[in-house]
Amino acid sequence: MNGLDIIDADQRGSADHFTEAGQKLKQRIEDGRIVILKNCFAVDSLLALKKAVQHWGQRQAVFPAGRSASVANLNFHRIDGADMPTRLPHTFHQYGFGNLDKLDPGLRSVLYQVAEPMLALQNSVAGTNYQLSDPEVRVKFLHYPSGGGYLANHIHPLLPQRVGLITSLSDWEADYSEGGNIFSTDAGDIHTSPSHQIGDVLLFRYDIPHEIEPIDPHQVLDWNALAGKWSLVLELLSTNALSDAI
Numbered sequence: 001m002n003g004l005d006i007i008d009a010d011q012r013g014s015a016d017h018f019t020e021a022g023q024k025l026k027q028r029i030e031d032g033r034i035v036i037l038k039n040c041f042a043v044d045s046l047l048a049l050k051k052a053v054q055h056w057g058q059r060q061a062v063f064p065a066g067r068s069a070s071v072a073n074l075n076f077h078r079i080d081g082a083d084m085p086t087r088l089p090h091t092f093h094q095y096g097f098g099n100l101d102k103l104d105p106g107l108r109s110v111l112y113q114v115a116e117p118m119l120a121l122q123n124s125v126a127g128t129n130y131q132l133s134d135p136e137v138r139v140k141f142l143h144y145p146s147g148g149g150y151l152a153n154h155i156h157p158l159l160p161q162r163v164g165l166i167t168s169l170s171d172w173e174a175d176y177s178e179g180g181n182i183f184s185t186d187a188g189d190i191h192t193s194p195s196h197q198i199g200d201v202l203l204f205r206y207d208i209p210h211e212i213e214p215i216d217p218h219q220v221l222d223w224n225a226l227a228g229k230w231s232l233v234l235e236l237l238s239t240n241a242l243s244d245a246i
């Protein structure tokens, strides 16, 4: 597809490999191409991670709707229904981890195994030097449930992050079959979901407009179900509040 590059990572695992991969991808991303790096992580470990995160949420109080969770060192989850007042309309269940060291060892180690290589890729493409221990950096899971989970079209400031990374924890057709990511690039609108499967990392220049079209809108929304689209992203607290609807 024009504007979309699908590349096999061919290198699961270490942060060093991802640093090298990032150097090769840098120019394409700067030029505004969307890149899907296939098979970055093992499917089994991401399926286990998805269940572990949902299980963690079931044991924690839900963060109050409508209150800002943009606070350093916070681990939280919040259910944002369609009725929540917000600058950027959305429906999703978010799980934010700003303090991995407070988590139990099982969840913490699986999270590190995915988040560290992702951050190495981020740093390599953007020339940044973030660490997971920085209060500014947060690992976030977004669950857009079947039955209408979505996120309105928006942009982020290009700097300082330069690149957005989305690791998929769900499969097109198996977990949802309608809706998903749309990127508005110079080459036209690109629907990436059919090519973005579990274990793949999608990279995009951070100022490219993007949205999540409603996930399986004709189904009944069940916040307790795993069905729908699950994404893992890295975000900076200081730029999270600067994302604008368009």
Ligand SMILES: [Fe+2]
Pocket (backbone or CB within 6 Å): 154, 156, 210, 243
């Ligand atoms: Fe975004």
